[in-house]
Amino acid sequence: MTFPPFAVAVDLVVFTIRNDELCVLTIKRGEAPYKGRVALPGGFVLPNEDLEAAAQRELAEETGVGASHDTHLEQLATYGAPKRDPRIRTVSVAYLAFAADLPEPVAGTDAASAKWMPVSEALEIKLAFDHSTILKDGLERARAKLEYSTLATAFCPAEFTIADIRNVYELVWGIAIDPRNFHRKVLASVGFVEPTGELVSQGRGRPAQAFRAGPAVQLHPPIARGT
Template identity: 60%
Template sequence: MHGIIVNMTLNMAAVTVDLVLLTIRQGALQVLLIRRGIPPYQDRWALPGGFVLDGEDLDAAAVRELREETGLDPQAGHLEQLATYGTPGRDPRGRVVTVAYLALLPDLPAPTAGSDASGAEWRPCDVRDLAFDHDRILADGLERARAKLEYTPLATAFCPPEFTVAQLREVYETVWQTTLDPRNFHRKVTSAEGFVEPTGNTAIRDRGRPAQLYRRGPAALLHPPLLRPSR
């Protein structure tokens, strides 16, 4: 407006990336956590992550952190941006905005703690009292994963390159924390266009006929979707 001088103050904020790394181990959905070795929240469990380097793209920072924490390339599973968290006071060190990423990966070996952590473990996803606002970030990541299993082939990210329908059903049951009818699930999976495609190979089972092996198909969305029983 004419005659009015507006003074603007730029409040600089640090930017971090945090990772919700999910895998299925020992029949349970687990998340990778690190025990902080330095303040703030020393000795508390937290999601892995770190500050974005100068000149580094956000996605590149997430890929770097994923490789440092797991030794894997994101192509081994699934990596996507989850949400941005910037509530004032979320980090006692100052104004810190974090961009959280969700990664879904096949079963992984025991992790190795980074330089600023005193430990790293795969923990059950019902863990509570994490450092910073990581309880909220983990809850958001879990709901994103559960929802996307309904309408995308994302469950295959938890599976090896070739898998049986029974293995895929175990992923859904583990992530959704429910029990699914095997025959009904098989029908829905094989009738969803482009969800899975047969490899021509079979797996030997303890009992019964060999099970057909599948790989992820080309579909990006499931038609029709596989809705959670509660839906």
């Protein structure tokens, strides 16, 4: 029996928070197709490489960060419409990554230029391939995961304050959250955060307790969006 040959790629939706904005890692394509167009970083999977390993490799190439660092990586979905890549039949497995504020990305092998772009901006332009769809799906996944998982800590450095976490929720969900109720909920969700005992001053206002990520992965009870 013979098999129709496909190219298999991984694409990355890497979110971080910079300058009080939710940003996504983008590249500007240096070659056809879609030359000069903004795209998500990604590349073909090597003949003997696991899918997740390929995603890790691309992530490291583009950001210079070993993914185990502070970075959460998970499979998002797979896109395989017949004409999505005009060159050859390609199936792309998209991965979603969340990173604490990273240094400016390093242009990798196949990236003419990589940079963090505010998500609001990336959503308004037409990305290469079906990357606009992938970005939208990734954003929706991230928003949903904040509700029932401890994902938000992945956007924060090792030590953070409740306000830092609230900031993540507000920027990702794009809504304002009552600080008092949010504070109560975070502390009520067992294993979400644990106090370090330190106080940190954030500029003006009363200094805040420092916390580190707790052992929980799921939030009990969850923190719901809207009503």
